[in-house]
Amino acid sequence: MNKKYALHVARTVLIGCLGGLTGYLLNLPLGWLVGSMLTTSICAMSGMQMPVLWSLRSVMIGVIGLMAGSAFTPEILAHARQWSMTMAGVGVYSLTAWGLGIWVCCKFSGQNRVS
Numbered sequence: 001m002n003k004k005y006a007l008h009v010a011r012t013v014l015i016g017c018l019g020g021l022t023g024y025l026l027n028l029p030l031g032w033l034v035g036s037m038l039t040t041s042i043c044a045m046s047g048m049q050m051p052v053l054w055s056l057r058s059v060m061i062g063v064i065g066l067m068a069g070s071a072f073t074p075e076i077l078a079h080a081r082q083w084s085m086t087m088a089g090v091g092v093y094s095l096t097a098w099g100l101g102i103w104v105c106c107k108f109s110g111q112n113r114v115s
Contacts, residue, residue, distance in 0.1 A: 012050045
C-alpha cells in the first residue's frame with residue numbers, strides 16, 4: 001500500500017470515528033454506527049475519496065453485527081407484539097419500493113429486470 005492511499009484510509013477511519021462519537025453523544029440509536037455511516041456517506045457524496053481496507057471491512061462487519069445484536073434486549077423483544085402492524089407495514093413498503101424500483105429502472109434507464 002502506498003503512502004497516499006494509507007493517508008486516505010486513515011482519514012476515512014478518523015472521519016468515521018468522529019461521526020460515530022458524535023452519534024453516540026447525540027444519543028442516536030446505534031450512535032456509533034449511524035454517526036459514522038452518515039459522516040462517511042456525506043463525505044463520499046461530496047466527492048472525497050473514502051477508501052477502506054478490505055481486511056478491516058471484514059472485521060467491522062462482525063463488530064456491526066455484535067452492536068446491532070446487543071441493542072436487542074429482553075425488554076425490547078417483550079414489546080414485539082405491539083409492533084405487528086408496523087412490521088407488516090414495513091414489509092408492504094419494502095415490497096412496494098422494490099417493485100417500483102425495478103419498474104423505474106426498466107422504464108426510464110433502459111435496464112432489464114436482471115440488471
